[in-house]
Amino acid sequence: MTDEARVREMIAQLWDMPYGAAHIAAAEEAVRHADALDSADLGFHARMAATPAYQHGGEPAKAFVTFSWCLAEYDRNPARYGANDAELLRxxxxxxxxSLTKFPEVPLDRTYAVLDDMQRRFTIGGHSLHAVYQYRWVVANHLGDEAAADEWYAKWSAAARDENSDCAGCDPTSKVSHLVSRGCDEEAVALGEPVLAGQLGCREQPQSILTELMLPYLRTGRLDEARDAHRRAYRTVRGNVANMGDVNQHIHFCGVTGNEVRGLELIERHLDWLDRAPTPLTAMYFAAAAGLVLRRLTEAGHGEVPVRRAAGEISVAALADDLAAHARDLAQKFDERNRTTHQSRKVAEWLTAEPIVDYLPLTATARPLSAPPVADAAPAEPAPVVVDVPESTTVDELLDMIDHGYSTGDERRSFALVRVFAERFGAGGLADDQAARWADYQAGGAANERGDLAEAERLWREAVRLYTELDLPDRRYTASGRLGLTLCELGAGDEGLPMTEEAAAYLLTQGAPHLRASAAHRLSGALLSLSRPEEALAALDVAAEYAPDSPNPYTVFAVALSRAQCLGMLGRVSESVVAARQAHGGFAELDHRAGRAASAWAMGLGLEMTGDGEGAVAAFEDAIAHLSDGRVIADARRHRAHLLAATPRAAEVIDDLVELVALAEERAPVGVRTGPRADLPSAQIRFDLAVAYRHAGRLLDAAEIAEEAVPALAAAERPDLADRCRYLLASIYRDMGETDGALALFDQLTVNLDGFDNAPARGQMHEEAAEILYRLDRDGEAAARFLAAAETFRASGLILDELRTRRMSALSLRWAGDPEAAVARLEEADACLSGVPVDEPPARWERAMLGYDGARVLLGADRLDDALARLDGVAAQFRSIDAYAEALQVELFVGELLLRQGRAPDAEAQLRPVLGAAPTGSDLSQNAAWLLCESLEAQGRSADAQRIRDEYGLDA
Incomplete structure (x- = not known):
């Protein structure tokens, strides 16, 4: 390839590159090489390609130079250049x-001179002045000359559109901007919405028109549309500094919708752009928009919150002052150049703006600065038990009633009777035995009804003392066992466990039989609270032996529930599920709400751990229906939501997860956060919410929540979960068409997953990135990434994966126009076959695909005979694994190769069965018909070919 040809190829590649720093660097390299060859023609075309690179890459001032050079060269030698070059210059x-209006150092006279030159050229060429009028409006609007702007707007709107006009999306966007500046919001919305309903192929749409419509939507009460416009548009503009003007409007939007926290996130994300702003005008409005958000944060009491930036942290309040001063200073420079006060007025309006609405939630989990607490998701408490106690009831009779309720498991009745006793007899004057029982029963209420273990400890100590003095051993050891369990639960196991052990030893050998099960059960509870599950399980064996003798019908099932908890702690999960299921069945039959809820919860945890997601969901749903503790309900909802998030029932749990995020945020430290909160529960719930949104088909919501979850998981020092969430986010980006974001995350994951144990996952990341590049026709890059995947799979001993990715690397090189490298890579893939099994269906598939794609690679290298030979038997391989569509595709390819060899009769014989078997109307059917017609024409059978064309609707 000659030097000139190489430069022309460089220039051609510029037109297909994405905008950004790499595009600009490539354009400048092309210009340097063109100038080194001293070729005016190459210099012209290199600069013509560089001009949009500068304009859309964030360095428009450089476009002044390239445009001027090209315009002068064109004027010197117009005959050398074509109509397309003239159109591009226009x-x-x-x-x-x-851009000239956006640099205060550029005199207005120069801008008007360029405008006049533009109009002159358009007029001489017989073009519409539609675009000229639009850009005269741009200048007038910048100056704040409303009369002139209105005049040019009217002429612009009346003039005929032509090839020089902005596209069908961008032209209305500018008109919407004019209407918004005049307060004509309804007209702006009416003008913009038909554009959004159409098909917009411009790179700047629909994000630009959505950005312009945010305020009209907001001011006309179309809040959902305003939120959607912000969310959709910001995602598209946030990655390129050339879009800084749009980003400024999104920060301003946050400031006037009560979204100061999100506004601060955007400011931190883009603050470094201020030092490389495309123009002083965009820098000015960034400073003004950010100044608005930071002022409102300061006024809300968050002025000392640190803001991260390259130069070091600065407080919100200090940065607000700095940016406001910067915006005013730039506005003054523009006004001095323009001889108006318009820009200073606009900057002042932005800096001092007040909310148009108090608060517009931008995401499902977003909350304003001063949001009220979120209540725990607890059902209404059951109605209190009403007891009818005759006034004639004595102290001892009422104490016996309380005792009967406790011993038979009717605790709620006992609690109610305790309240009655307190009203009637609690003031004092009790005999010692009565006082002992009263303290005992009060302690039970404190512990089991109110959860006040400290008060329960005090009362049980008093009861034990009195029972000891009265020499009532059964009551003494029952109370001391309860006291010991309470002490263990309070963390005083050194005192509490011996007390519980002594009580159990006495009651199991000398106590009344009906007390034995409870004594052993309490001992197991004390041991379990001290994380001694093996010993607790042994105590439960004893409790289970005596449980049938207990007057409490729930004892058997309470012991089974405790057994489930012990077995779970010991990792004997399957046995735990069996015990929990036994407890759940018994409690449900006896209509014991709390026991049923607790056993359903334990059963759900066990089933989740054993992989029975469906059973676990049913168990958690039963627990949720019967729990009364709001926090436990939230945990059960969280587990249920986690299990359903990646299923077809994902939509069912989205609202639950949104509430759970809010609950988790309420329990975390309050205040404005400028970075991710190191709050693992909240981050994990966001992760599940992102999964649920994705499976429910709500990709935008999924992306935004995952973007919040990734840094939060990283801040919570869970890199494993953060990487899982990055992978989820990369997949969402891919599905949304945000391929740059997806590729960046796959790149990051290949680094994060470095290490032998992670090699298979790292290979997968390379392969998924390669698949994106392949679909984007970035075939050379795809080939390199497929090869990286293959090498990684090879190191992991994953031979089929290596074979697949080497095959795809070869095919990518074929499409990249490097047939020699493609064949060499194909030979590497062929070398993998020796380690591939013969009979397993996945191996048969890969062998067949290697035959098919290998033939395509060989065809690209003009090795037609080799390609045809390679396809021998491939269709049969596909049919052996019921891949009939692929088999027909191979047979179609064989027919095409025969036709290329000039073997038209053989091609016809090959293609007719394919056409007969292909689904009617499919691409396969159409292609087979087309090739069959070609084979018939080659044999001089035009009439037969025409009949096929007529039958299949083909154009000759």
Whole structure:
């Protein structure tokens, strides 16, 4: 390839590159090489390609130079250049005029001179002045000359559109901007919405028109549309500094919708852009928009919150002052150049703006600065038990009633009777035995009804003392066992466990039989609270032996529930599920709400751990229906939501997860956060919510929540979960078409997953990135990534994966136009076959695909005979694993190769069965019919070919 040809190829590649720093660097390299060859033609075309690179890459001032050079060269030698070059130059006038207004050091006379030159050229060429009028409006609007702006707007709207006009999305966007500046919001919305309903192929749409419509939507009460416009548009503009003007509007939008926290996130994300702003005008409005958000944060009491930036942290209040001063200073420079006060007025309006609405939630989990607490999701408490106690009831009779309720498991009745006793007899004057029982029963209420273990400890100590003095051993050891369990639960196991052990030893050998099960059960509870599950399980064996003798019908099932908890702690999960299921069945039959809820919860945890997601969901749903503790309900909802998030029932749990995020945030430290909160529960719930949104088909919501979860998981020092969430986010980006974001995350994951144990996952990341590049026709890059995946799979001993990715690397090289490298890579893939099994269906598939794709690679290298030979038997391989569509595709390819060899009769014989078997109307059917017609024409059978064309609707 000659030097000139190489430069021309460099220039051609520029037109297909995405905008950004790499595009600019490539354009400047092309210009340097063109100038080194001293070729005016190459210099012209290199600069013509560089001009949009600068304009859309965030360095529009450089476009002034390239445009001027090209315009002068064109004027010197117009015959050398074509109509397309002239049209591009007319288009570039618009770039330059728009940008000239944004540099205060550029005199207005120069801008008007360029405008006049533009109009002169358009007039001489017989073009519509539609675009000229638009850019005269741009200048007038910048100056704040409303009369002139209105005049040019009217002429612009009346003039005929032509090839020089902005596209069908961008032209209305500018008109919407004019209407918004005049307060004509309804007209702006009416003008913009038909554009959004159409098909917009421009790179700047629909994000630009959505950005312009945010305020009209907001001011006309179309809040859902305003939120959607912000969310959709910001995602598209946030990655390129050239879009800084749009980003400024999104920060301003946050400031006037009560979204100061999100506004601060955007400011931190883009603050470094201020030092490399495309123009002083965009820098000015960034400073003004950010100044608005930071002022409101300061006024809300968050002025000392640190803001991260490259130069070091600065407080919100200090940065607000700095940016406001910067915005005012730039506005003054523009006004001095313009001889108006318009820009200073606009900057002042932005800096001092007040909310248009108090608060517009931008995401499902977003909350304003001063949000009220979120209540725990607890059902209404059951109605209190009403007891009818005759006034004639004595102290001892009422104490016996309380005792009967406790011993038979009717605790709620006992609690109610305790309240009655307190009202009637609690003031004092009790005999010692009565006082002992009263303290005992009060302690039970404190512990089991109110959860006040400290008060329960005090009362049980008093009861034990009195029972000891009265020499009532059964009551003494029952109370001391309860006291010991309470002490263990309070963390005083050194005192509490011996007390519980002594009580159990006495009651199991000398106590009344009906007390034995409870004594052993209490001992197991004390041991379990001290994380001694093996010993607790042994105590439960004893409790189970005596449980049938207990007057409490729930004892058997309470012991089974405790057994489930012990077995779970010991990792004997399957046995735990069996015990929990036994407890759940008994409690449900006896209509014991709390026991049923607790056993359903334990059963759900066990089933989740054993992989029975469906059973676990049913168990958690039963627990939720019967629990009364709001926090436990939230945990059960969280587990249920986690299990359903990646299923077809994902939509059912989205609202639950949104509430759970809010609950988790309420329990975390309050205040404005400028970075991710190191709050693992909240981050994990966000992760599940992102999964649920994705499976429910709500990709935008999924992306935004996952973007919040990734840094939060990282801040919570869970890199494993953060990487899982990055992978989820990369997949969402891919599905949304945000391929740059997806590729960046896959790149990051290949680094994060470095290490032998992670090699298979790292290979997968390389392969998924390669698949994106392949679909984007970035075939050379795809080939390299497929090869990286293959090498990683090879190191992991994953031979089928290596074979697949080497095959795809070879095919990518074929499409990249490097047939020699493609064949060499194909030979590497062929070398993998020796380690591939013969009979397993996945191996048969890979062998067949290697045959098919290998033939395509060989065809690209003009090795037609080899390609045909390689396809021998491939269709049969596909049919052996019921891949009939693939088999037909191979047979179609064989027919095409026969036709290329000039073997038309053989091609016809090959293609007719394919056509007969292909589904009617499919691409396969159409292609087979087309190739069959070609084979018939080659044999001089035009009439037969025409009949096929007529039958299949083909154009000759």
């Amino acid at each position: 288009w570039y006038f618009k770039y330059v005029i728009s």
